[in-house]
Amino acid sequence: MKADPNHGATLFDKIWARHAVTQEDGKTLLYIDRVVVDDVRASQVLKNMERRGLAIRRPDLAVVVQDHSVPSFATNGVLGGSAFLDATRVAARRHGLRLFDVGEAEQGISHVVMPELGLALPGSTYVCVDSHSPTVGGAGALGLACGSTELEHVLATQTMWVRKPRQIRIRLDGELAAGLSAKDVILHVLGEVGLETARGAAIEFAGTMIDSLSVEERLTICNMAVELGARTALVAPDEVTFAWLASRRFAPQADVWRQALGAWEVLRSDDEARFDADIAIDCRGLEPQITWGTTPAQVMPITGRVPDMADASRAGVTYMGLDPGERLIGRKIDRVFIGSCTNARLSDLESAAQVLAGRKVAAGVKAVVVPGSRGVAREAEARGLRDIFLAAGFLWGEPGCSMCAGGGGETVAAGERIVSTTNRNFEGRQGTGVRTHLASPATAAAAAVRGEICDPRPFMQGG
Amino acid sequence: MEKFSQVRGAAAPLLLDNVNTDQITPVVFMRSLEPDYEKALFGRWRLAASEAEPFVLDRPHFKRAPILVAGANFGCGSAREVAVWALVAHGIRCIVARSFSEVFRESTLKNGVLPICLGVADQSAFEQKVVAVDGQAAFEVDLVAQTITCPDGTVFSFAMAHNERAALLEGLDDVALTLRHRALIDAREAQIAIEQPWLQSVRS
Ligand code: SF4
Numbered sequence: 001m002k003a004d005p006n007h008g009a010t011l012f013d014k015i016w017a018r019h020a021v022t023q024e025d026g027k028t029l030l031y032i033d034r035v036v037v038d039d040v041r042a043s044q045v046l047k048n049m050e051r052r053g054l055a056i057r058r059p060d061l062a063v064v065v066q067d068h069s070v071p072s073f074a075t076n077g078v079l080g081g082s083a084f085l086d087a088t089r090v091a092a093r094r095h096g097l098r099l100f101d102v103g104e105a106e107q108g109i110s111h112v113v114m115p116e117l118g119l120a121l122p123g124s125t126y127v128c129v130d131s132h133s134p135t136v137g138g139a140g141a142l143g144l145a146c147g148s149t150e151l152e153h154v155l156a157t158q159t160m161w162v163r164k165p166r167q168i169r170i171r172l173d174g175e176l177a178a179g180l181s182a183k184d185v186i187l188h189v190l191g192e193v194g195l196e197t198a199r200g201a202a203i204e205f206a207g208t209m210i211d212s213l214s215v216e217e218r219l220t221i222c223n224m225a226v227e228l229g230a231r232t233a234l235v236a237p238d239e240v241t242f243a244w245l246a247s248r249r250f251a252p253q254a255d256v257w258r259q260a261l262g263a264w265e266v267l268r269s270d271d272e273a274r275f276d277a278d279i280a281i282d283c284r285g286l287e288p289q290i291t292w293g294t295t296p297a298q299v300m301p302i303t304g305r306v307p308d309m310a311d312a313s314r315a316g317v318t319y320m321g322l323d324p325g326e327r328l329i330g331r332k333i334d335r336v337f338i339g340s341c342t343n344a345r346l347s348d349l350e351s352a353a354q355v356l357a358g359r360k361v362a363a364g365v366k367a368v369v370v371p372g373s374r375g376v377a378r379e380a381e382a383r384g385l386r387d388i389f390l391a392a393g394f395l396w397g398e399p400g401c402s403m404c405a406g407g408g409g410e411t412v413a414a415g416e417r418i419v420s421t422t423n424r425n426f427e428g429r430q431g432t433g434v435r436t437h438l439a440s441p442a443t444a445a446a447a448a449v450r451g452e453i454c455d456p457r458p459f460m461q462g463g
Numbered sequence: 464m465e466k467f468s469q470v471r472g473a474a475a476p477l478l479l480d481n482v483n484t485d486q487i488t489p490v491v492f493m494r495s496l497e498p499d500y501e502k503a504l505f506g507r508w509r510l511a512a513s514e515a516e517p518f519v520l521d522r523p524h525f526k527r528a529p530i531l532v533a534g535a536n537f538g539c540g541s542a543r544e545v546a547v548w549a550l551v552a553h554g555i556r557c558i559v560a561r562s563f564s565e566v567f568r569e570s571t572l573k574n575g576v577l578p579i580c581l582g583v584a585d586q587s588a589f590e591q592k593v594v595a596v597d598g599q600a601a602f603e604v605d606l607v608a609q610t611i612t613c614p615d616g617t618v619f620s621f622a623m624a625h626n627e628r629a630a631l632l633e634g635l636d637d638v639a640l641t642l643r644h645r646a647l648i649d650a651r652e653a654q655i656a657i658e659q660p661w662l663q664s665v666r667s
Pocket of ligand 1: 111400
């Protein structure tokens with residue numbers, strides 16, 4: 001916790017030190033600045049707290065979001081009628097917590113709305129009962145996931161006991177070619193690094209590639225760092241971050257903004273800072289990436305062939321109904337999903353729309369796009385993106401998690417093959433027997449148009 | 464929280480790595496405010512198994528096994544605590560794994576379930592015994608002594624952080640434990656309010 005003057009401090013060390021309350025038995029008690037309670041957990045967590053006689057220490061620092069259970073499409077003209085959503089409303093009201101409800105301007109997926117509204121700020125700590133909490137590292141906030149009983153503890157004490165993780169820096173160099181996106185970068189990283197190296201670690205992403213990315217793209221990178229097994233992930237906030245945050249709904253204003261900038265500018269790893277591991281990955285000449293197996297690290301360039309794997313990994317190929325050595329290009333697909341906290345921000349919809357403009361979804365393919373938040377949806381409508389999606393034959397859903405985990409009832413039929421912009425291709429994640437290929441929004445959109453897996457780059461040339 | 468000191472019974476082998484919480488409790492079984500946790504547990508795998516070759520926890524000897532023995536990175540993926548609740552609903556009180564996902568491990572502790580990682584040197588020896596015994600005799604896990612005793616009398620020791628052990632043994636309330644540090648929390652909160660005033664209310 002003390003920064004060794006001879007070694008300097010990492011960005012992670014600095015945020016950690018500013019929030020450390022005390023240490024005991026190998027764990028640090030961290031002060032938590034932002035707590036997000038989602039609709040799956042809200043009613044149960046708040047009821048348990050009542051049962052235990054626990055009061056919320058800082059109700060003014062907690063937000064309740066409706067995301068996991070939001071139905072993507074209205075049934076009988078009614079939206080948001082599920083038991084979870086109702087219970088969440090009741091619980092939020094009862095405890096005086098700010099709720100971003102279905103239909104309201106701020107509603108959306110927690111890790112999309114919190115940065116977008118300027119609620120997950122550089123140098124802050126952020127906790128949610130959702131493994132993708134580290135997403136907010138893309139805006140320089142330290143995101144940590146926890147279980148629901150732990151959330152009761154966080155709400156009651158505004159702190160969480162955390163074992164300080166190992167620290168790994170992943171330097172990414174190169175720049176994005178046309179038609180490629182942050183999703184391709186992080187899928188490539190997953191393939192290179194694998195699932196062992198970063199397990200339980202705090203990752204800092206750095207390098208020229210990261211510097212060149214927008215905040216939205218950095219959020220995508222940190223989101224999928226979770227799939228590397230990381231406990232958390234960060235990108236040092238810089239001019240790009242500050243420009244993106246300025247004027248956000250809850251971002252500091254005027255004098256406080258200037259004061260914040262002063263504090264944020266030092267949020268970077270010192271030159272002498274040492275990491276437990278330093279990994280360099282060259283992203284030059286990167287091709288669009290797509291997964292072929294049932295872990296996000298089972299990934300390959302779109303023009304490649306399914307590798308011939310050892311026994312253990314064969315299971316993934318078998319589940320996916322593929323043969324070793326097979327090309328994925330040309331494989332027929334049934335569905336496309338563009339959405340989730342990984343890839344449902346404005347830039348994601350823009351890149352998909354670029355592919356879709358003037359084109360149609362292939363016959364027999366069901367294509368769905370679900371903006372990550374009401375804010376994204378509004379902006380996408382204003383820029384004409386929604387019209388492009390609709391004209392192409394996509395269904396346009398209500399902001400929420402939708403088909404990512406199927407909590408909103410949006411499941412896919414058994415055996416169907418789907419190209420999805422989400423973060424997990426686990427067996428059964430999107431429904432029993434569903435075969436998920438993770439890819440970028442552009443790759444997903446191109447697959448929708450062709451009705452088969454294909455290289456999105458030809459679709460993007462000349463706009 | 465429920466106390467844990469000792470548990471005696473069958474040890475069920477599920478010797479796979481990277482068993483994730485989507486597999487432990489698939490979302491399809493969770494679409495209710497009061498889901499059937501017992502039924503949800505490994506729901507998809509159990510449905511897919513045959514009568515001739517049932518899923519390990521459905522085999523007669525393991526139906527109420529209090530000990531589950533797993534591979535590396537057990538409980539990875541989604542942070543859902545229902546995965547632990549479902550294991551508890553089945554009667555699991557102790558999980559011995561090569562390693563755990565951190566969030567899952569914290570959740571076991573909150574629910575009075577003991578997570579054990581044996582030393583690297585002991586792991587496969589222990590797993591072999593579990594497989595060989597095949598539910599025919601009882602293992603005994605003792606948190607006071609920090610040992611697992613196999614039916615043949617072999618004893619394996621495991622390490623456990625002092626606080627975690629004390630909390631499990633006494634069934635202590637995590638919030639009460641933390642609030643012993645209330646003065647320090649107050650001080651840190653006050654300091655953040657001064658140094659980073661922009662991290663205040665989300666209600667404005
Ligand atoms: S979009 Fe998917 S990964 Fe993200 S918060 Fe929702 S369910 Fe979790």
